[in-house]
Amino acid sequence: MSARMQGTDQPILETRALGKRFSIGTRFSSEGRRLVHAVDNVSLTVQRGETLGLVGESGCGKSTLARCLVRLYDITEGQLLFEGEDITGKSLAGLRPFRRRLQMVFQDPSASLNPRRRVGDLVAEPLRVHGKLGAKAIRERVVELFDLVGLLPDHVVRYPHEFSGGQRQRVGIARAIALNPDLVVLDEPVSALDVSVQAQIVNLLADLQEKLKLTYVFIAHDLSVVRQVSNRIAVMYLGSIVEEGPSEAVFSAPAHPYSQALISAVPVVETTPGGRRRRIILSGDVPSPLNPPTGCRFHPRCPVAQERCARERPALVEHKAGRKVACHFPTI
Amino acid sequence: MAALAVFVLIVIACLSAPLYARWAGVDPFVSTLDRIITIDGQDVPVMEQSTEGLGLGYTPLGPTWRLGNYFLGADNQGRDVMARLLYGGLNSLLISAVATVLTLLLGTATGLVAGYFGGLTDTVLSRLLDILWAFPIYLLAISLSIVTIAQGISIGPITIESGSLWLPIIIIGIVYVPYVARPIRGQVLSLRNSEFVLAAINLGVPGPRILWRDILPNVTTTLIVFVPLMMALNMLTESALSFLSIGVQPPDASWGTIIQDGQALLYTRPLVALAPGIAIAVSVMALNVFGDGLRDALDPRSKIELGRD
Numbered sequence: 001m002s003a004r005m006q007g008t009d010q011p012i013l014e015t016r017a018l019g020k021r022f023s024i025g026t027r028f029s030s031e032g033r034r035l036v037h038a039v040d041n042v043s044l045t046v047q048r049g050e051t052l053g054l055v056g057e058s059g060c061g062k063s064t065l066a067r068c069l070v071r072l073y074d075i076t077e078g079q080l081l082f083e084g085e086d087i088t089g090k091s092l093a094g095l096r097p098f099r100r101r102l103q104m105v106f107q108d109p110s111a112s113l114n115p116r117r118r119v120g121d122l123v124a125e126p127l128r129v130h131g132k133l134g135a136k137a138i139r140e141r142v143v144e145l146f147d148l149v150g151l152l153p154d155h156v157v158r159y160p161h162e163f164s165g166g167q168r169q170r171v172g173i174a175r176a177i178a179l180n181p182d183l184v185v186l187d188e189p190v191s192a193l194d195v196s197v198q199a200q201i202v203n204l205l206a207d208l209q210e211k212l213k214l215t216y217v218f219i220a221h222d223l224s225v226v227r228q229v230s231n232r233i234a235v236m237y238l239g240s241i242v243e244e245g246p247s248e249a250v251f252s253a254p255a256h257p258y259s260q261a262l263i264s265a266v267p268v269v270e271t272t273p274g275g276r277r278r279r280i281i282l283s284g285d286v287p288s289p290l291n292p293p294t295g296c297r298f299h300p301r302c303p304v305a306q307e308r309c310a311r312e313r314p315a316l317v318e319h320k321a322g323r324k325v326a327c328h329f330p331t332i
Numbered sequence: 333m334a335a336l337a338v339f340v341l342i343v344i345a346c347l348s349a350p351l352y353a354r355w356a357g358v359d360p361f362v363s364t365l366d367r368i369i370t371i372d373g374q375d376v377p378v379m380e381q382s383t384e385g386l387g388l389g390y391t392p393l394g395p396t397w398r399l400g401n402y403f404l405g406a407d408n409q410g411r412d413v414m415a416r417l418l419y420g421g422l423n424s425l426l427i428s429a430v431a432t433v434l435t436l437l438l439g440t441a442t443g444l445v446a447g448y449f450g451g452l453t454d455t456v457l458s459r460l461l462d463i464l465w466a467f468p469i470y471l472l473a474i475s476l477s478i479v480t481i482a483q484g485i486s487i488g489p490i491t492i493e494s495g496s497l498w499l500p501i502i503i504i505g506i507v508y509v510p511y512v513a514r515p516i517r518g519q520v521l522s523l524r525n526s527e528f529v530l531a532a533i534n535l536g537v538p539g540p541r542i543l544w545r546d547i548l549p550n551v552t553t554t555l556i557v558f559v560p561l562m563m564a565l566n567m568l569t570e571s572a573l574s575f576l577s578i579g580v581q582p583p584d585a586s587w588g589t590i591i592q593d594g595q596a597l598l599y600t601r602p603l604v605a606l607a608p609g610i611a612i613a614v615s616v617m618a619l620n621v622f623g624d625g626l627r628d629a630l631d632p633r634s635k636i637e638l639g640r641d
Contacts, residue, residue, distance in 0.1 A: 067530070070534050072530050072533060072534055092533075092539075095536070096536045099534065099535060099536035100536065103534065103535075104531070104534050106527045106530070106531060107527075108527060111526060111527040111528065112527035112528050112530075112531045113528055113531075114528040114532075114546050114549070114550070115528075115550075116549040116550055117545070117546075117549070125532065125535060125537060125545075126535040126536070126537075129535060129536055129537050129538070129541070130535075130536060172531075175531070175535070179535075
């Protein structure tokens with residue numbers, strides 16, 4: 001997408017063994033209080049200017065991780081660092097200075113825009129809360145933002161339901177970039193949209209990244225979209241990262257059996273005869289995070305699993321330069 | 333809409349009570365036992381000597397069906413029942429309307445705060461509501477009324493004299509708070525986790541501003557639907573309290589007190605009790621039908637029920 005700008009070695013965002021547990025039920029329910037490990041032991045770094053793609057199937061904890069990254073959820077384990085500063089335990093008030101630099105675009109624009117407020121008002125909200133701009137300056141800035149995301153100035157007085165899905169997502173993006181953030185977490189920004197509109201929004205995001213020097217964490221389950229936009233990708237399975245590396249390298253030669261299966265599922269146009277790829281079909285379903293398998297969490301479905309996999313959980317280790325895999329038998 | 337029209341007619345009629353009294357030349361708050369009025373050129377006493385039995389006691393004048401001239405007859409004080417009915421309606425409507433405003437204000441505030449802030453705040457507020465909820469509404473209203481009716485309320489600089497209309501207003505307003513606070517709290521609880529509220533939190537919008545700008549506008553439909561339904565409930569409660577002489581105090585009237593006045597005359601002049609009874613029934617029914625219609629029109633999916641689940 002954009003050239004990787006490596007100013008300093010300091011990552012803009014870093015997670016260290018980050019985890020998020022939800023407790024389900026109360027001590028009075030039949031099975032008592034149980035903990036769900038929605039996100040488990042995630043260590044990631046995001047460099048300034050890059051796009052980190054985060055992929056995985058539905059329910060693997062991508063959105064939970066996204067909400068942890070912007071501290072919408074309280075983090076239960078590990079640490080979250082923004083530009084080297086630990087913001088894991090910061091209070092709502094303590095987070096406010098970081099909010100303007102760390103923004104998020106939500107998956108479903110019809111749910112993330114208050115249906116009872118005009119879109120201009122919604123985009124102006126962050127400016128009112130954070131900035132010291134006057135009413136007139138705010139109005140001008142909103143029009144400028146609308147122009148930036150490809151909406152017309154007279155759209156500001158409309159309500160969200162008067163827009164199409166793509167336009168609504170443009171409003172959501174305008175709101176997220178209103179404060180000139182450094183990092184934007186995009187939580188499946190296009191998966192609720194029509195395919196034809198998806199491309200427009202992806203292009204818009206790419207333009208904005210270049211213009212505003214943004215860093216993205218791009219979450220999606222659509223691999224072709226992620227491949228197109230990401231410099232690096234991380235593959236998630238059942239709350240943990242199983243593989244991480246440069247986008248092209250991972251897509252062309254995935255090293256983790258789960259990544260292989262996931263990537264083989266992307267439909268391709270067969271242009272060359274005999275160029276048909278082998279499709280890996282996994283057996284079984286994703287296990288419940290309430291009761292995760294022992295050892296490697298992927299072993300019950302893994303085509304190459306051995307006895308060791310059930311006993312020992314593999315760590316995410318760097319096998320080649322920049323390529324990390326959590327597998328005892330990586331194909332690398 | 334027909335229901336709304338019926339209710340508006342009743343309101344207009346009651347608002348014109350002073351005009352009616354002046355036009356009819358009666359004072360509905362002073363007993364006129366020896367008054368003699370003229371009907372079709374004949375002089376008729378307001379209180380007739382009983383002709384049955386031993387000929388002791390008096391029976392008030394029956395309905396004359398002449399507007400402005402004891403249309404519905406007289407009560408046991410010789411007062412024009414029609415005029416009292418209109419004045420009483422004014423008080424009944426006033427009390428139920430103001431009590432509704434009070435309930436909605438208190439209930440919305442409690443529901444918003446409990447639902448949004450959660451945790452300990454929610455626990456404390458919800459348990460308080462539970463305590464209120466645990467008493468049967470009428471029992472609670474009656475007990476509060478009996479305690480306050482003689483002395484009035486005097487808390488710090490605020491003093492409410494006994495006999496003031498504010499007493500039934502406050503009592504009715506408070507006992508119904510859980511009816512509003514509970515559903516509002518539930519809605520806020522789900523709105524609290526909606527993406528647009530998360531988005532606002534992520535933008536760094538302070539909590540009170542989120543409550544006011546993002547959450548409150550999304551519960552207003554519920555509140556609007558509550559208005560007629562709460563008014564109907566309040567009107568019934570007010571009538572019950574006044575009927576038990578612990579609501580509106582004589583010589584002031586309300587539909588409840590008129591029914592009580594008419595209770596002794598049930599066999600001879602049933603209309604004294606029947607007229608305000610019909611007025612209550614028609615008003616409450618009109619409000620309920622209107623409320624249901626409003627709910628269906630505004631929010632067909634919502635399930636606002638006034639009652640315990």
